[in-house]
Amino acid sequence: MTGLPDTPSAAGSGRKAREVRKPGRLQRITEHLRREWQIYAMLLPTVLWMVIFLYKPMYGLQIAFKDYSVFRGIANSPWIGLEHFETLFNNDQFLRALKNTIIMSAYGLLFGFPVPILLALMFNEVLSQTFKKSAQTIVYLPHFISSVIIAGIVMTAFSPSAGIVNTALGWFGLEPVYFLTKPEWFRPIFIGTGIWQEAGFQSIVYLAAIAGVSPTLYESAVVDGASRWQMMWKITIPSILPTIIIMLIIRIGNILEISFEMVILLYQPATYETADVVNTFIYRQGLQGGQYDFAAAAGLFNAVVAFVLVMTANTISKRYSRTSLW
Amino acid sequence: MRRLSLSIAMLATTAMTAPVQAQDYPIVDAPLELSIHMHWPRAQGYGVGGDTSKIYPVEEAARAATNIHLIDETFGKNTKDSGEAMNLLIASGNMPDIVGGHLIKQPVNEFGPQGAFQPLNDLVDEHAPNIKKFWEDNPGLKEAIAAYDGNYYYIPYLPDGKYGRAYFIRQDWLDALGLEQPDTVDELYEVLTAFRNNDPNGNGMKDEVPFFARNWEEAIRLVTLWDARSSGSDTFHDFYVKDGAVVHPYAEDAYRDALANVAQWYEEGLIDPEVFTRGSSAREYLLSENLGGMTHDWFASTSGYNVALEGKVEGFNFIPFLPPASPSGRRLEEHRRIPIKPDGWAISHTNENPVETIKYMDFWFSEQGSLLANFGIEGEQYEIVDGEPVYKDSVLASGDPVNAQMWAVGSQIQRGYPQDYRYEWQWTRDSARRGIELYDQYDLLVDQFLGVAFTKDEQAIYDRHWPSIRTYMLERQQAWVLGSGDIKADWDDYVETLNDMGLQDVLEVMNAAYKRQYG
Numbered sequence: 001m002t003g004l005p006d007t008p009s010a011a012g013s014g015r016k017a018r019e020v021r022k023p024g025r026l027q028r029i030t031e032h033l034r035r036e037w038q039i040y041a042m043l044l045p046t047v048l049w050m051v052i053f054l055y056k057p058m059y060g061l062q063i064a065f066k067d068y069s070v071f072r073g074i075a076n077s078p079w080i081g082l083e084h085f086e087t088l089f090n091n092d093q094f095l096r097a098l099k100n101t102i103i104m105s106a107y108g109l110l111f112g113f114p115v116p117i118l119l120a121l122m123f124n125e126v127l128s129q130t131f132k133k134s135a136q137t138i139v140y141l142p143h144f145i146s147s148v149i150i151a152g153i154v155m156t157a158f159s160p161s162a163g164i165v166n167t168a169l170g171w172f173g174l175e176p177v178y179f180l181t182k183p184e185w186f187r188p189i190f191i192g193t194g195i196w197q198e199a200g201f202q203s204i205v206y207l208a209a210i211a212g213v214s215p216t217l218y219e220s221a222v223v224d225g226a227s228r229w230q231m232m233w234k235i236t237i238p239s240i241l242p243t244i245i246i247m248l249i250i251r252i253g254n255i256l257e258i259s260f261e262m263v264i265l266l267y268q269p270a271t272y273e274t275a276d277v278v279n280t281f282i283y284r285q286g287l288q289g290g291q292y293d294f295a296a297a298a299g300l301f302n303a304v305v306a307f308v309l310v311m312t313a314n315t316i317s318k319r320y321s322r323t324s325l326w
Numbered sequence: 327m328r329r330l331s332l333s334i335a336m337l338a339t340t341a342m343t344a345p346v347q348a349q350d351y352p353i354v355d356a357p358l359e360l361s362i363h364m365h366w367p368r369a370q371g372y373g374v375g376g377d378t379s380k381i382y383p384v385e386e387a388a389r390a391a392t393n394i395h396l397i398d399e400t401f402g403k404n405t406k407d408s409g410e411a412m413n414l415l416i417a418s419g420n421m422p423d424i425v426g427g428h429l430i431k432q433p434v435n436e437f438g439p440q441g442a443f444q445p446l447n448d449l450v451d452e453h454a455p456n457i458k459k460f461w462e463d464n465p466g467l468k469e470a471i472a473a474y475d476g477n478y479y480y481i482p483y484l485p486d487g488k489y490g491r492a493y494f495i496r497q498d499w500l501d502a503l504g505l506e507q508p509d510t511v512d513e514l515y516e517v518l519t520a521f522r523n524n525d526p527n528g529n530g531m532k533d534e535v536p537f538f539a540r541n542w543e544e545a546i547r548l549v550t551l552w553d554a555r556s557s558g559s560d561t562f563h564d565f566y567v568k569d570g571a572v573v574h575p576y577a578e579d580a581y582r583d584a585l586a587n588v589a590q591w592y593e594e595g596l597i598d599p600e601v602f603t604r605g606s607s608a609r610e611y612l613l614s615e616n617l618g619g620m621t622h623d624w625f626a627s628t629s630g631y632n633v634a635l636e637g638k639v640e641g642f643n644f645i646p647f648l649p650p651a652s653p654s655g656r657r658l659e660e661h662r663r664i665p666i667k668p669d670g671w672a673i674s675h676t677n678e679n680p681v682e683t684i685k686y687m688d689f690w691f692s693e694q695g696s697l698l699a700n701f702g703i704e705g706e707q708y709e710i711v712d713g714e715p716v717y718k719d720s721v722l723a724s725g726d727p728v729n730a731q732m733w734a735v736g737s738q739i740q741r742g743y744p745q746d747y748r749y750e751w752q753w754t755r756d757s758a759r760r761g762i763e764l765y766d767q768y769d770l771l772v773d774q775f776l777g778v779a780f781t782k783d784e785q786a787i788y789d790r791h792w793p794s795i796r797t798y799m800l801e802r803q804q805a806w807v808l809g810s811g812d813i814k815a816d817w818d819d820y821v822e823t824l825n826d827m828g829l830q831d832v833l834e835v836m837n838a839a840y841k842r843q844y845g
Contacts, residue, residue: 070416071437093794155603161533180603181808268602269800270808276797285793294789 064300068293077293084297094298097281100274105255108191113251115199117244120206121232139200151265154193155180180266183274190266190275194259202247209243210236245323253310256302278302352393353685360683361399361422365411366669366740368733372398375734382736383706384698391694394686396424409433416442423683426671427740430480431471434672435779438479444673445477449684456691457481457684460744467666469844470776474784476842480672481687481742484665487750488771489762490560491544491661493649494628495620498641499526507647511551514650518596521619529616537591538598538618540608545588545601546803547622549575550660553652554584558775560664563796565836566775572836576799577824582817589807602804614638622661626750629758646761649770659770666776670742690743699743702735717752728753778839787835791828798827 023031033040059074064084066077088094119139126132142150157163158179166176179185217235226234260279267275282298285291310325318324362372369376372385378398389395399422402411408428415421416437425434425443434443450457461468464484472478500507500517503526508514518536520526527534539545543562550556555575558566565572575581591597598604598618604611612618613631616639621628625646635642649657673683689695701708701715708715721731728749732738738749754762780788802820806813813820 069437069440070413070433071440071442073417073419087790091794093797155605159603160599178599178602178808181804268804269797270602270804272797272801284797291789 061296061300063293064297066293068296070292084294085301087294088298088301091285093276094278094281094285096273097276097278101256101258101277101279104187104190104258104277107187108194108258109251109255111191112195112199113248115195116202117206117240119199119203120210121236123203123207124210124236125228125232136200139203141200142197143201145197147259147261147265150193150197151262154189154266158189181268181270183271186267186271186275190262193262193266205247206240206243209240213239241321242323245317245321246325249310249313249317249325252313253306255309256306351391351689353682353689354393357389357393357395358679358682359395359397360424360677360679360686362396362424362426362671363400363411363415363422364398364426364671364739364741365400365402365408366428367406367408369739370403370406370411371400372396374736376400376403382739383703384736387698387703388689388695392686392689394682400427421674421676423674423677423679424671425674426742428669430670430672431482431668434479435471435473438473438477438672439475442675443479444675444677444680445479446481446673446684447477449673449680450688453681453684454688454691456688456695460484460691464665466776466844470666472779472843474779474781474839474842480670482670483667483740483742484744485663485667486745486747487663489625489659489765490663491622492625492628492646492659492761492765493620493622494644495647496521496526496618496643497645498643499619502526502528502641508650509648510651511653514551515591515596518591518620519594522595526619527616533617534619535598535612535617536596536619538604538608538612538621539601540604540606540621540623542602542604544622545592545597545807546585547660548588548591548597549581549584550658551650551652552580552584552587553654553656553658554578554580556660559777560661560774563800564775567773567840572775572778572833572840574799574829574833576803577821577829582813585803585806586813589809589813592807593809602808613642613644616642625758625761626754629755629761632757633755645757646764648764648768657768657770658772659765660772662771662774664774664776667740669740687742690741696744696746699737699741700732700746700749702732702737707731707735707737715746715748722753778836778843780835780839784835784839787828787831791832795824795827795829795832798823 063074063077065079065081066074067080068074068077123132123136126135158165160166160176160178165179169176177185179189213236217239218231221231221235256278258277258279260277260283263275263277263280264283267280278298279302282295285294285298314324314326364372371378372382374380374382378400385396400411401415401418402408405411408430409432412425412427412430412433415425416433421442437443438445450461467482467484468478471480471482495507495517497507499521503520503524505517505520506513508517521534521536522532525532525534537545537548541562543556546562547556555566555578556562557564557575563576565574567573568578588597592599592601598608598612601608609618609621609623609628609631614635628644629646631644632642649659651657671687673680677683690699697704697708697715701717702721704710704715706718707721708717710716717728721728724731729738732749738745751759802811802816805811806816
């Protein structure tokens, strides 16, 4: 999980071959293939998978610029240029949804990203194996529960009459709050739920990275008299930093991918103001009415923004930390 | 069986007068196979529960009567979403002869004019006397299913029976507090206040929820108690027809004053404080915990709690009562069953036997076909007693719901057919029957808005504005009920915003389409 090699190994051998003699390009490729065919054979399934499931569907993206009819098909639907995008940007509710998406993602990143790292560091310091194993199981568990159930749990927990949250508020003499209809409470509840559901499972990556740190480093640190705290700051964190950065870049690439099924399950017209995100907007506006072309335009815009974000994050990271996705 | 009784001589006369058994059965001499797509919630495929290796007994009977054999060719069997299955089917370009099932109206009316389905107007006029008679007996329905080009492209499933939801109240709570059934909205206010304050469930705690609902939209529907409207059809928040023009209830002045009252009731705790999030389990939970006092919900399923909770909640008696009269003295039950469903079946452009197919569809509107489509097989599921179809005891007392038994034999499935209310009445519980009879004594119902078919340009205007307007309306509505904002103070801004968002444009295309369609 610690980044990909910077240069493909094939480049080195290619240069050597060129110094000796200059065989034809085709000849070089065929020879290379004959020698390394097993490696390419191993690559093939992934490439095929990418082509079939990720590249071929891109053909359909053109419906964002078309007046699409399922019956006429993609090729026979007429082009209409940027009309769908104009409609999109002239819609105040889209702009609001975009703003909400960015705010919720930013908060999610700010509060949600460090938690799995902290969890992993904490698990790493736990000595009792029994405690560690059971604690890990408990924090992984919510990941495996369906969003519908999670939403049900959240709704019950925040219910004004029977919910545990309002019961607890009652002990301090506070009036019950109908949290799920208050726009100002939606984001904290949504982000908190997301952390509760996913933090444990996401910590696995970091635990794996920690397990990969060479024990000799810790042994020599112990000899030098380092405390556990110093070992964490000087050995563990620097060693897993490349993993952290890769995860951060991936996370930034997915920044507009709010788990919208959760939003749909939790939001109300009363909380649209802070809860409506691009995907729920697309769902209400486009898919419920069968406007696939319009929904494709909104989705394409989403993807373009995500692409720009991930490129930027990668470039910055490459420049300052020498860790990058490519 | 009946085909022998129909002679050629009879046929000659049928074109003039309309004795309904005007077809000549069997429709074809040699068996004719037609392929069918039939995708609906209970079965993804034309076979028992979607298992197409099992042929419905009703299909066997129809084959014997018509000599037309339906062969399953359903798309999207791995999804329960019928709309998705329909899109897969149309995108594949490989359409079976008959395309049927759930929610076909929208795709059929969109792709029909593009050539995917055959227009049925002339086919029905010339070859389907039973369907034609049904249209004549029920004016307005044929218009309601038409596409924007004026043709219609599918034969719908036509539900029977008028009443859907009704007002229910805990009669035993009324008795405990010595109160009468509320007859006006003011009396209802008194009763709900008493439910809240006077501990009708007798547990010493103020935990009663006077009015509750499974759908929060039903709390909004209380505006009908003050002469406003919440919807014009069995879909929530729909347009309605007022003095011959289509309007939206949430942009009417009556709504402003009525919703202010609903907000007042909510604030006073007469409406479930959690009505917006309680969801579908509200009725089950609040009734079985002896907490809920009144609701607006379906006759049949709600009255079922009297049986389900017998002995569990002492004295439980949850009965339908008349809609309380508004201050102007009007009683309105806004919800009713829609007479026409977006489900049914259509003839695709690839079908080479449209005449035989429409005759086959017409068969299900004949007396014999209608009995088959509604009640199953004579002698197996029902008997004719005094000219009426009556379910056998083996069906009524089997413990399985009658509708599930019908689906298993191939009746009451979403082909295009006229439903017969005698089917449901036979297994409706007594308390619901009494309620329906009570509602039947008054003129409580209003005509439904059955929707319009837009041209392409009209559709574009509607799609551009309406989803956002609707979102805004619902946002404000919940805010007002929850007490953030005062509807009377905000009203002028609200109406102005609606107009800025294009409400007038939407109403304009709505009315243009309405006039074109219904004249």
